Amino acid sequence: MRDTADAFIEMFTLPGAPGGPLAGLTFGAKDLYDVAGRVTGCGNPEWARTHPEPDAHAPAVADLLAAGATLLGKTHTDELAYSLMGVNAHYGTPINTADPRRVPGGSSSGSAAAVAAGLVDIGLGSDTGGSVRLPASFCGLWGLRTTFGALSLDGAMPFTRSFDTVGWFTRDGETMARVAEACGCPAAPPPAGLVMPVDLWARADAATVEAAARSLAALQDLAGPIRPVVLAPGGLEDWRETFRICQAAEIWQTHGDWITAHAPAFGPGVRERFAIAASIDADTFAAADRRKADLRARISEVLLPDVVFVLPTGPGPAPLRTADAASLDVFRTRAFDMLCPAGLGGLPQLSVPSGRVDGGPVGISLVGPPGRDRALIALACAAGLGSIS
Amino acid sequence: MRDTADAFIEMFTLPGAPGGPLAGLTFGAKDLYDVAGRVTGCGNPEWARTHPEPDAHAPAVADLLAAGATLLGKTHTDELAYSLMGVNAHYGTPINTADPRRVPGGSSSGSAAAVAAGLVDIGLGSDTGGSVRLPASFCGLWGLRTTFGALSLDGAMPFTRSFDTVGWFTRDGETMARVAEACGCPAAPPPAGLVMPVDLWARADAATVEAAARSLAALQDLAGPIRPVVLAPGGLEDWRETFRICQAAEIWQTHGDWITAHAPAFGPGVRERFAIAASIDADTFAAADRRKADLRARISEVLLPDVVFVLPTGPGPAPLRTADAASLDVFRTRAFDMLCPAGLGGLPQLSVPSGRVDGGPVGISLVGPPGRDRALIALACAAGLGSIS
Numbered sequence: 001m002r003d004t005a006d007a008f009i010e011m012f013t014l015p016g017a018p019g020g021p022l023a024g025l026t027f028g029a030k031d032l033y034d035v036a037g038r039v040t041g042c043g044n045p046e047w048a049r050t051h052p053e054p055d056a057h058a059p060a061v062a063d064l065l066a067a068g069a070t071l072l073g074k075t076h077t078d079e080l081a082y083s084l085m086g087v088n089a090h091y092g093t094p095i096n097t098a099d100p101r102r103v104p105g106g107s108s109s110g111s112a113a114a115v116a117a118g119l120v121d122i123g124l125g126s127d128t129g130g131s132v133r134l135p136a137s138f139c140g141l142w143g144l145r146t147t148f149g150a151l152s153l154d155g156a157m158p159f160t161r162s163f164d165t166v167g168w169f170t171r172d173g174e175t176m177a178r179v180a181e182a183c184g185c186p187a188a189p190p191p192a193g194l195v196m197p198v199d200l201w202a203r204a205d206a207a208t209v210e211a212a213a214r215s216l217a218a219l220q221d222l223a224g225p226i227r228p229v230v231l232a233p234g235g236l237e238d239w240r241e242t243f244r245i246c247q248a249a250e251i252w253q254t255h256g257d258w259i260t261a262h263a264p265a266f267g268p269g270v271r272e273r274f275a276i277a278a279s280i281d282a283d284t285f286a287a288a289d290r291r292k293a294d295l296r297a298r299i300s301e302v303l304l305p306d307v308v309f310v311l312p313t314g315p316g317p318a319p320l321r322t323a324d325a326a327s328l329d330v331f332r333t334r335a336f337d338m339l340c341p342a343g344l345g346g347l348p349q350l351s352v353p354s355g356r357v358d359g360g361p362v363g364i365s366l367v368g369p370p371g372r373d374r375a376l377i378a379l380a381c382a383a384g385l386g387s388i389s
Numbered sequence: 390m391r392d393t394a395d396a397f398i399e400m401f402t403l404p405g406a407p408g409g410p411l412a413g414l415t416f417g418a419k420d421l422y423d424v425a426g427r428v429t430g431c432g433n434p435e436w437a438r439t440h441p442e443p444d445a446h447a448p449a450v451a452d453l454l455a456a457g458a459t460l461l462g463k464t465h466t467d468e469l470a471y472s473l474m475g476v477n478a479h480y481g482t483p484i485n486t487a488d489p490r491r492v493p494g495g496s497s498s499g500s501a502a503a504v505a506a507g508l509v510d511i512g513l514g515s516d517t518g519g520s521v522r523l524p525a526s527f528c529g530l531w532g533l534r535t536t537f538g539a540l541s542l543d544g545a546m547p548f549t550r551s552f553d554t555v556g557w558f559t560r561d562g563e564t565m566a567r568v569a570e571a572c573g574c575p576a577a578p579p580p581a582g583l584v585m586p587v588d589l590w591a592r593a594d595a596a597t598v599e600a601a602a603r604s605l606a607a608l609q610d611l612a613g614p615i616r617p618v619v620l621a622p623g624g625l626e627d628w629r630e631t632f633r634i635c636q637a638a639e640i641w642q643t644h645g646d647w648i649t650a651h652a653p654a655f656g657p658g659v660r661e662r663f664a665i666a667a668s669i670d671a672d673t674f675a676a677a678d679r680r681k682a683d684l685r686a687r688i689s690e691v692l693l694p695d696v697v698f699v700l701p702t703g704p705g706p707a708p709l710r711t712a713d714a715a716s717l718d719v720f721r722t723r724a725f726d727m728l729c730p731a732g733l734g735g736l737p738q739l740s741v742p743s744g745r746v747d748g749g750p751v752g753i754s755l756v757g758p759p760g761r762d763r764a765l766i767a768l769a770c771a772a773g774l775g776s777i778s
Contacts, residue, residue: 209617220615227606233596
């Protein structure tokens with residue numbers, strides 16, 4: 001069965017609880033969250049073949065149902081969530097209806113594509129290294145990566161021990177605010193000020209910075225002048241590599257045995273990434289893990305007292321579906337530089353549409369201290385972000 | 390004769406005109422400006438030996454005298470102005486009294502050092518690639534590079550056809566405002582807004598950005614929120630190299646014959662730079678000169694309508710006098726990235742002290758459209774810059 005955005009791997013209807021705060025809204029769930037009685041496929045046929053049907057809904061699914069949202073199906077994901085582009089060699093690439101020439105982004109590709117196409121109101125995704133934030137930017141959506149550890153990932157495919165988070169897509173801020181509240185993000189006070197990490201801004205295209213600048217002007221009108229900082233005094237490569245090594249090593253800890261036992265076919269890119277993950281030795285991982293603690297300390301230092309980082313979500317609009325591997329590599333490196341700080345810091349990050357570049361949507365992000373998810377949404381709504389272009 | 394900052398190559402007194410707007414103030418003139426009856430040495434003994442005493446004052450000197458400032462002598466310069474550090478193999482390195490462990494910066498080294506030490510109120514310098522801006526930042530001074538072509542460089546050693554400008558150092562903004570007015574910079578309306586070139590900010594040290602951020606906050610309180618841009622969409626290397634090639638080729642056009650005829654001894658660094666300048670062929674120069682036109686167009690695009698770029702003047706505090714060549718090269722490259730836009734655009738740039746990093750002063754810069762020199766000074770004074778730390 002195909003939907004108009006090739007977003008769903010399986011469509012069905014599970015009605016939400018009547019009278020809940022999300023009653024009347026619909027959602028799609030990334031196919032690495034358990035839905036009782038349906039195999040969780042995680043974007044790979046061999047995974048689907050070797051895993052039983054779960055008995056219960058994942059809490060992230062159950063929470064949305066309990067709040068009244070109706071589940072309309074399970075959405076595509078990059079294989080085992082290990083990609084950012086939304087290209088799946090087995091199941092195809094969902095259509096980014098905001099600009100069909102471009103990839104939708106991933107790994108929460110189907111949930112993003114389904115919301116963008118208007119097939120559902122809410123897309124349930126997950127974000128480890130950018131898997132909600134980047135597709136939100138690519139598809140012109142609001143996308144929230146929640147604070148690490150704040151919401152349960154039980155019943156979701158484990159990926160990394162240290163970075164996995166629940167996330168959602170919506171088409172507007174008011175819906176995002178309702179979802180975050182209904183799903184258990186605590187109320188949070190507004191931030192004390194805005195901070196601009198200039199080293200991260202410098203990784204974005206000129207036109208993407210220009211788009212973000214218009215949203216930033218609205219934020220500054222509301223929250224006061226922004227303060228520039230350099231987040232990574234020693235350069236971003238250190239941050240990117242620390243994240244990459246920790247992520248890859250933890251992924252192999254999680255999935256290495258299954259991959260070794262089943263030797264599943266992986267698509268291009270994913271295959272190479274798992275091979276690299278397998279090759280990271282214990283000493284390299286231990287050194288990166290120690291370095292991670294230093295970088296977290298730097299994040300805490302810069303985020304105190306209680307400020308919000310503002311930056312373009314990604315380096316530019318989504319790559320074209322026809323982009324070659326070399327240009328994708330360049331894009332991915334720059335995207336990682338911009339995305340890894342929230343991952344390393346366990347921070348919530350909200351991406352909001354900030355305009356279009358060469359026809360493709362781009363987003364601006366608010367990154368806050370842990371637990372301030374709803375404050376980010378409230379700030380973006382109050383500033384009128386998402387309707388500026 | 391040595392002064393307390395080793396700033397002067399020659400001290401004497403030429404009284405200013407009585408009753409002028411700068412009456413009561415004193416100045417030192419970089420030894421590439423003509424003072425009647427005294428050889429203009431340009432930082433190189435062979436140059437001094439092969440050039441006659443001038444008959445008249447350079448207009449930049451005469452203007453200060455006519456405005457009432459008293460000339461107290463001629464100050465050291467890097468050899469033929471072809472360096473940014475203030476280190477002269479023949480005459481030594483003036484003392485940066487703001488932090489004596491560090492170089493004073495150049496090529497207007499002696500004028501900066503003399504003002505910093507309180508030996509004079511005004512330092513007359515010149516700025517092609519940063520020769521006023523960088524020593525101002527290094528020595529904790531106000532430093533103005535004037536709009537290209539606005540003030541006469543007659544009677545000054547020619548260096549490049551396209552980039553040379555008159556500049557001054559002072560210890561405070563009020564004096565700078567008086568000097569600029571007295572020497573013929575026209576009155577100018579205030580700018581419409583502030584712009585932050587994030588790619589240039591990202592070339593500065595974290596602590597230097599932190600210092601600049603405090604000044605920026607005061608500027609934003611006065612002039613409204615700042616708007617981020619990427620000045621160089623294709624990267625700064627293109628800008629730096631375009632400037633470097635055009636500068637070097639023009640220098641060789643100016644000085645090649647004299648150097649070939651006299652084979653003067655040059656100190657380390659300067660010698661290599663002249664050798665490179667000699668090696669640039671006509672096609673390379675022509676290509677860079679055409680590229681310069683594109684970059685000027687980009688500057689015009691971003692500076693319209695009528696905004697002021699704000700950025701740290703240099704990447705960090707002055708290098709230590711003991712710094713090795715490799716670390717100086719890294720510093721110089723980053724400094725060039727930050728300094729070359731005003732050079733390429735013929736723009737006025739004002740550097741104002743923004744604090745100290747590791748004991749050494751650092752500056753923040755305002756870069757404006759051509760002719761807006763006095764608007765930059767007025768903005769900095771109104772925001773209280775130079776007294777924030």
